[in-house]
Amino acid sequence: MMSTFTLNLVLSTYNGVPGMLAYNGLLNFGKFDDLTYEIWEFIPFLLMGVMGGLLGALYNHINLKLTAFRMRYVNKPWQKIIEAAIVAFVTAAAAFLMIYLIHDCRIIDPDTAKYPIQMFCGYGEENAAASIWFQTPEKSVRSLFHDPPDSYQWSTIGVFFVCYFFLACWTYGLGIPSGVFIPTLLCGAAWGRLVGKLMSLFFPDQQWPDEGKYALVGAGAMLGGVVRMTLSLTVILMECVGNITFGLPLMIVLMVAKWVGDFFTEGLYDIHIQMQGVPIMAWNAPPLSNNIYATEVMNRPVATLRSVETVQNIVSILKKHHYNGFPVVDCVPTEADTRYFRSFGTLRGLILRSQLLVLLKHKVFNENAEVWQNSKVDISLFRLSYPRYFTLDEVELNSEDLNCTVDVRPFYNPSPYSIVTCTPLPRMFNLFRALGLRHLVVVDDNNGVVGIVTRKDLVKYRIWKHRGQMGLEELVIYNSVS
Structure with missing residues (x-):
């Protein structure tokens, strides 16, 4: 409460209205003004929760192997610097190759494109792939949530998800300050947008298949499958999008993603805590330990x-x-x-x-x-x-x-x-x-x-x-x- 009050006080003063404590925070993915859902949409939501749990388990398994490799072979400062440089080079190479090979141009929207990127596109057009890669990850998530339908081709979203999934998994654990929250949300928003495009293809005459809505569900499912948190993530996402209408389905999706992920691997934070040997006690004693004295x-x-x-x-x-x-x-x-x-x-x-x-x-x-x-x-x-x-x-x-x-x-x-x-x-x-x-x-x-x-x-x-x-x-x- 103190941090929220202090942040609101600073932001209200910064925006010229001191004392107006009505700012959500520094992280904002844009507000969903009309976010509704139908009862039968719980079926694809549950399937997306299963998908998020499976992808999260795969993410954690790959990162577990990478972390074990780093602890054994990449433990000197110069080795960590070289690894970080290699990751940066591979990330830049993947981004430019994708932009060069996939020709996905769209008309510039002056309301959403503040700094349009024209790479390999004609006058008055912007490159959709470049707009995802060269924005900050927060703005890319916001774009996937709120860009109009058919703003991205299937190939753009699909290739971006595959590349970014493995690059984000490779980046987490480097010897640099990096996180997992926003990159995981971006991965989930990408494949969630694909699901939204698929639903629009199956039900072309309906109003409810919103690509941005499914991008939000995919982002929550992916993050829940990786970190295995439910209630806190639901609250965070609802605060970031400024809409509480979607709290119940998002909570259910996160719970399903957590259950599916727990069946295969532990959460990402739990894995790193155990690998680093941090003596953090669980809430309860481990089962089957009554005969240990x-x-x-x-x-x-x-x-x-x-x-x-x-x-x-x-x-x-x-x-x-x-x-x-x-x-x-x-x-x-x-x-x-x-x-x-x-x-x-x-x-x-x-x-x-x-x-x-x-x-x-x-x-x-x-x-x-x-x-x-x-x-x-x-x-x-x-x-x-x-x-x-x-x-x-x-x-x-x-x-x-x-x-x-x-x-x-x-x-x-x-x-x-x-x-x-x-x-x-x-x-x-x-x-x-x-x-x-x-x-x-x-x-x-x-x-x-x-x-x-x-x-x-x-x-x-x-x-x-x-x-x-x-x-x-x-x-x-x-x-x-x-």
Whole structure:
């Protein structure tokens, strides 16, 4: 609401009517003044939803293979620059070849053609293929939505869709700032316009076969098949075209495209999140995971601290481990305990890495008690360092400081969330999701620390679905950081 209000305020001032908050936004595909549909049009709409789901699944599958290839072979800066240059060259070559080979000229309409492109056409004519390629993608989508019937030949729209589909799929994931929203809409609008021309061919005497309407449906179906979102895309498209009459059929088309696409592949964003190893938890625990317990999920051995610890040992642990939190125990485990994964000490609390860094930075040591006790050492000391806490390299310590000790009892959390070894994975998942945890200490029957569970330990369990079959798989995640 704040962004919409601010944008409207700026746009109203820019247009000379300050305070008139009636602007839709920066993205506008033109308003459909008369957008209606008949009840029997739901049949082609549903078929277009199926088509969008199939094309979206194909798009995601191709992009998955391309991304895997890039991660393996195109991982250096100079390689990414060369790939971007190759894509730019191929895109320009495809555009000029299409304009040269397909002779699609039309009379210039002064109301719609602000900057007509005459390439290979006569005086007073513009090249329809060039008008699609050389406009911004937003204006090309608007043209496909609102240009009059028979503005494009069949060959122009068909060849453009095939070329742009593969080029857009190739472009997404390059080492440049690029998106998927507008290119996917343009692909869908192209084949949707083809469907509109086909409906006009089958029903020449009817008024309802509007090419722009079917271009809108195709754009929504294509985008829904790629990104697998429904409600938000419906709202966005309705805002972009300034008409809410078409909300219901568009929502149904997006849902069908999502269902069909999910049958073959995952959504494009989900694919890239998994390939990049981002530990994003789902809304619910994966099915078939009730028989997975904490002993199978937890990390061990565990890096622990004593209630009163030396500065040297704290620095050593912070350098060796990059965990966000460390359990505080009453005694240090022996070598045998570590070797055989026994208890690492009775749990007394948990202290965060950021808290340890603040204590080291301000030298809150027992040997300096007379100095720091006179100053204000409370929650405000830690709040001032939030959210950009110090790194260990920014903490200056001399040899005398390393021999000092730190009493962490006034600062650690004396009642951290903990679970027993027989806790099932769905229970741990719900704790992380509901409480927003980053770590969960695993204890035995005597409250001894035996392991720790982080978010990455839970997201590595993933459900797979393929052609009606389902199963649970465990991913291998390296360099796990809590």
